[in-house]
Amino acid sequence: MNILLIAGGWSSEREVSLNGAKGIHEALLRLGHTVTFFDPQLSLDGLLTAARGHDFAFINLHGSPGEDGMVQALLESVACPFQGSRATGSFIALNKSVSKQVFLDNGLPTPEWEFLAKRPSKDWRPKFSYPLFIKSNTGGSSLGLSRVASAEELPDSLDSLFATESQVIVEPLIEGVEVTCGVLGDSALPPVLIEPADGSVFFDYEAKYRPGGAREICPAPLPDTITAQVKHFALKAHKVLGLCGYSRADFIYSPDGSLHLLEVNTLPGMTSTSLLPQEAAAIGLSFDDLIARLIELGFDESK
Structure with a gap:
């Protein structure tokens, strides 16, 4: 297939997006696809023309544009299939104050704000x-x-x-440890427990992207009842936000055993060592397998 790989953009997370796109590009080539790279920061006005000339679009944008649903809406307008959530679900999930209202309305525990x-x-x-x-x-x-x-x-x-x-x-401030849980298709993946390295007060940008900045344990060493609850909440949040394909929900697990849903990411990090790919590996999916599965789910959603 001819695949349009969309990454970069103009948000503060541009470099994170470009770094992840490198591994996705390599995986797509290994899967036998032809890949065209498209950076909205450089040529947003050419997106519709580019999309019409490709069989599928793989989006690896973070923040706006990308997670806000704009790119998804443009791709939908020319019937170009893509992986992940549609425009409306993307827009709601990116807006924390809006998505937290949806969480509360559906009985999902989220910190006050x-x-x-x-x-x-x-x-x-x-x-x-x-x-x-x-x-x-x-x-x-x-x-x-x-x-x-x-x-x-x-x-x-x-x-x-x-x-x-x-x-x-x-x-x-909610005392506790960070736990994240991905959803792939209709199933929740094994959660990851995140422990920032010594000196990090919380899982900040440095802890996320600096080598050795955090210890990520997958599957998370949590009681079985808590693991089941994390997976249940992650899948429910995915559904009530109207998402599809994949997502990743972030939680705080408190010492009293309570869980607090912070947010849901519709385009989670996709380097081979990112959190969701680690969770996929825990159920036997290689990075290439995961990319192939996301393409399959994207085509299913476009039908």
Whole structure:
């Protein structure tokens, strides 16, 4: 097949996208496909023309464009099949404040939050006690995520984040460890337990992408009941957001045994050592197998 590999873009996660695209490109070639690389930052106006000349599009974008549903909507308009969720599900999942409303409405546990559509006045005070987190409402890869330990730190953290983001959410600190769980097709994959390396306060951008920055254990060494609950919540979140193909849900597992759903990623990291490929490997799927399965699911969804 002739496959259009879409990566890069103009979000703060551009480099993450390009790095993942290298491995996907190699896997597609090994699977016998012809690959054309397309970077929306360089030629967005040519996307529809490019899509019409290919049998399938493989999207490896993070943030906007890509996870916001824009590229998916364009591909749908010319009936070009692609992997992963459609435009509407992508748009809802990327917006944390919107997706958290959907979670609560469907009985999924998610931390409280406060949505800020603009930089609040200097006398504004969050409704949560310190420490707390402020983060981009639509960003990922922990870019722009800030742990605020006191009221004195808040102004600088807000200024820094609003310098690059137009919408922000505030969440309380939830004590516990990070657990992530992928969905492939109609099944949840084995969860991963994430332990930041010494010196990392939380699973930030450096911990995610620096070699040795975190210890990722798959399958996660959790009680069977918790593993089952994580998988149930991940699959339910996937469904209530209207997603398809694949996704990855991120949780905090607290010492009291409770789970807190943070967000769902519709285009999770796809290097061979990323979290979802690790989970796929745990059920016997190589990276090439995973890419082939995502293409198969994409064609199924386009019918």
